[in-house]
Amino acid sequence: MKKKKIIIIGGGAAGFFCAANLDESKFDVLILEQNSDVLQKVKISGGGRCNVSHACFEPQELVQFYPRGNKELRSVFHKFQSGDTMEWFEKRQVPLKIESDNRIFPESNSSQTIIDTMVDEVKHKQFEVRTQAVVLDIEKQNDHYVVKTASGSYHADYIVYTTGSSPKSLKMIRQLGHNLVEPVPSLFTFNIKNDTLKDLMGTSFPFAEVSIPKLKTKESGPMLITHWGLSGPAILKISAWEARELAELKYHFEIVVNFPGIPPDEAEEKFKKFRQENPKKNIGTSKIFEITTRFWHRILTLAQVELNKNISSLSANELELILGFLCANKMKVTGKSTYKDEFVTAGGVELREINFKNMSSKILDNFYLAGEVLNIDAVTGGFNFQACWSEAWLIAQDLNAKEFW
Numbered sequence: 185m186k187k188k189k190i191i192i193i194g195g196g197a198a199g200f201f202c203a204a205n206l207d208e209s210k211f212d213v214l215i216l217e218q219n220s221d222v223l224q225k226v227k228i229s230g231g232g233r234c235n236v237s238h239a240c241f242e243p244q245e246l247v248q249f250y251p252r253g254n255k256e257l258r259s260v261f262h263k264f265q266s267g268d269t270m271e272w273f274e275k276r277q278v279p280l281k282i283e284s285d286n287r288i289f290p291e292s293n294s295s296q297t298i299i300d301t302m303v304d305e306v307k308h309k310q311f312e313v314r315t316q317a318v319v320l321d322i323e324k325q326n327d328h329y330v331v332k333t334a335s336g337s338y339h340a341d342y343i344v345y346t347t348g349s350s351p352k353s354l355k356m357i358r359q360l361g362h363n364l365v366e367p368v369p370s371l372f373t374f375n376i377k378n379d380t381l382k383d384l385m386g387t388s389f390p391f392a393e394v395s396i397p398k399l400k401t402k403e404s405g406p407m408l409i410t411h412w413g414l415s416g417p418a419i420l421k422i423s424a425w426e427a428r429e430l431a432e433l434k435y436h437f438e439i440v441v442n443f444p445g446i447p448p449d450e451a452e453e454k455f456k457k458f459r460q461e462n463p464k465k466n467i468g469t470s471k472i473f474e475i476t477t478r479f480w481h482r483i484l485t486l487a488q489v490e491l492n493k494n495i496s497s498l499s500a501n502e503l504e505l506i507l508g509f510l511c512a513n514k515m516k517v518t519g520k521s522t523y524k525d526e527f528v529t530a531g532g533v534e535l536r537e538i539n540f541k542n543m544s545s546k547i548l549d550n551f552y553l554a555g556e557v558l559n560i561d562a563v564t565g566g567f568n569f570q571a572c573w574s575e576a577w578l579i580a581q582d583l584n585a586k587e588f589w
């Protein structure tokens with residue numbers, strides 16, 4: 185039996201994981217990568233530690249972390265999910281560990297371990313990898329494809345398109361007939377100039393709640409004051425879920441922040457209870473909420489309450505002001521910043537043009553797509569890689585199941 189030829193365009197996470205799962209007895213595989221090194225994003229991922237996946241083993245729950253793709257990924261995760269990722273790497277002597285926030289990393293704490301495993305697997309199968317091979321064009325000729333690079337053309341029976349979200353590769357897939365959802369950034373932090381945050385860089389809030397009234401949306405979770413404004417999971421989550429709407433607002437909008445993340449009436453009750461139990465205390469030294477003393481003093485300053493004022497002599501108006509700054513603080517966002525260089529793109533190939541049973545194109549025969557090129561993305565925590573692994577695995581299974589005579 186003559187082996188069939190597969191060309192994988194893009195030597196990133198999705199492309200390599202697909203190759204690593206393909207049956208070498210059936211296929212000759214060629215990976216074409218435009219850079220001089222493969223898997224460059226894996227290398228820098230998770231601060232160099234590679235957050236491979238997330239310890240969430242129920243497909244129904246796992247899809248909740250994907251602002252785009254949650255409906256479509258359900259069936260994909262039923263076939264290959266985080267537990268399968270752990271097993272795949274562990275079978276190849278790469279133990280993974282689950283951290284307290286459920287993120288999964290290699291025990292080595294080095295992304296190189298993940299890279300080496302996939303590169304070794306591909307080498308072992310004797311698949312070919314060509315770097316500095318920029319794919320410029322793909323042409324369908326009768327029953328096969330011709331893939332053109334500056335240094336030559338290659339023929340393939342099947343194409344696996346895993347180019348990530350570079351504008352050029354999106355243009356190429358559009359020229360082949362696919363429609364695109366316009367790419368916009370996802371996962372970013374908010375730029376805010378506001379006296380509440382001034383000079384408090386590094387102050388964190390474990391249970392903050394952030395809402396965007398205009399979009400009728402809110403998220404909660406840890407939040408952090410940065411040099412530029414606000415960051416942390418609560419902000420990143422809302423930036424991912426509302427990526428498209430926030431782009432339309434040109435990143436200028438109002439947010440309402442509840443720093444301790446408790447409803448204002450509950451905060452009031454908490455305050456009154458504390459006052460009753462500690463009537464002689466100064467307001468400045470009263471530890472009532474889960475916030476730093478520095479931040480508490482900032483709130484009191486904004487409410488124009490003297491730090492050494494006796495808590496019992498606080499007026500109703502002063503209390504209202506304090507609770508307003510603390511639990512319903514309105515701020516203007518005037519732009520965005522990248523989170524630890526971890527930019528993710530929302531947008532890409534329209535999901536209705538993909539058959540999620542096997543990640544094949546509904547437009548092009550014998551053509552598969554996976555990874556960031558699709559209109560799928562997730563919040564931080566290892567979910568973006570998990571989508572790559574699951575989709576790529578599905579492609580490999582579909583191809584491996586083919587019978588050739």
Ligand SMILES: Cc1cc2nc3c(=O)[nH]c(=O)nc-3n(C[C@H](O)[C@H](O)[C@H](O)COP(=O)(O)OP(=O)(O)OC[C@H]3O[C@@H](n4cnc5c(N)ncnc54)[C@H](O)[C@@H]3O)c2cc1C
Pocket residue numbers: 193194195196197198199216217218219222223224225226228229230231234235236237317318319320346347348349350352353524525526527528554555556557565566567568569570572
């Ligand atoms: C700094 C950073 C840290 C991150 N950390 C994490 C993390 O810890 N966990 C997580 O889950 N996600 C993380 N992400 C997101 C994750 O890296 C991506 O979701 C993932 O890499 C997407 O994989 P992919 O294979 O689709 O695309 P990529 O990894 O981008 O691979 C696509 C490859 O195709 C190549 N290519 C493109 N066009 C062509 C062409 N025309 N010809 C030839 N080759 C081409 C590119 O050079 C690239 O190598 C991080 C992202 C960044 C930027």
